[in-house]
Amino acid sequence: MNVIDTAIPEVKIIEPTVFGDARGFFFESFNEQQFRKQTGVTLPFVQDNHSRSTQGVLRGLHYQIERAQGKLVRVVNGTVIDVAVDLRQSSPTFKQWVAVELSADNHRQLWIPPGFGHGFVVTSESADFLYKTTDYWFKAHERSIRWDDPELAINWGVTPSMVLLADKDKQALFLNEAELFE
Numbered sequence: 001m002n003v004i005d006t007a008i009p010e011v012k013i014i015e016p017t018v019f020g021d022a023r024g025f026f027f028e029s030f031n032e033q034q035f036r037k038q039t040g041v042t043l044p045f046v047q048d049n050h051s052r053s054t055q056g057v058l059r060g061l062h063y064q065i066e067r068a069q070g071k072l073v074r075v076v077n078g079t080v081i082d083v084a085v086d087l088r089q090s091s092p093t094f095k096q097w098v099a100v101e102l103s104a105d106n107h108r109q110l111w112i113p114p115g116f117g118h119g120f121v122v123t124s125e126s127a128d129f130l131y132k133t134t135d136y137w138f139k140a141h142e143r144s145i146r147w148d149d150p151e152l153a154i155n156w157g158v159t160p161s162m163v164l165l166a167d168k169d170k171q172a173l174f175l176n177e178a179e180l181f182e
């Protein structure tokens with residue numbers, strides 16, 4: 001696997017080594033030893049999630065204010081633009097974001113550490129999104145920040161009128177109203 005730095009040092013793109021042959025392909029989608037060695041991340045993963053979304057669906061920007069989750073995310077069908085936003089007020093990259101295309105074809109994964117908001121928008125007909133998390137889900141600690149907050153000015157690469165949101169994300173807070181990390 002290959003680890004690629006992003007504009008935010010703790011957010012990393014992981015490119016697995018894919019072995020293609022006449023049958024199709026094979027790759028190790030997660031190897032704890034390699035992941036630890038090459039990213040320096042030693043947090044254990046405790047939950048695996050799978051969501052399916054249709055074109056234009058945007059899930060985000062989500063985080064847990066307590067029991068913050070690190071996430072290792074990837075796509076096994078379709079294409080998304082995946083976004084990580086630094087919500088740690090003491091961080092030199094506070095309020096900065098990275099957007100990375102993840103697809104079934106590029107096999108890319110994104111490591112998003114605890115303390116970040118996370119979201120993605122589906123740019124293909126549908127997308128199957130898989131991710132590992134470093135802590136469990138706690139409904140009481142869930143928070144959502146508006147995907148289109150002008151203070152963040154995230155370039156999602158999609159036409160805003162095409163975006164489909166859950167009610168909770170329509171009611172999400174602006175960054176300046178939200179509870180953030182120290």
Ligand SMILES: Cc1cn([C@H]2C[C@H](O)[C@@H](COP(=O)(O)OP(=O)(O)O[C@H]3O[C@@H](C)C(=O)[C@@H](O)[C@H]3O)O2)c(=O)[nH]c1=O
Nearest residue numbers: 049051059060061062063069071118119120136137166
């Ligand atoms: C996130 C989650 C949801 N659920 C349930 C709650 C709800 O009934 C249903 C759908 O949940 P949501 O609408 O919150 O799903 P979704 O909007 O896909 O939430 C996810 O979005 C992405 C961007 C993330 O980063 C994740 O951490 C998570 O917040 O699944 C669980 O049982 N376990 C979980 O870990």
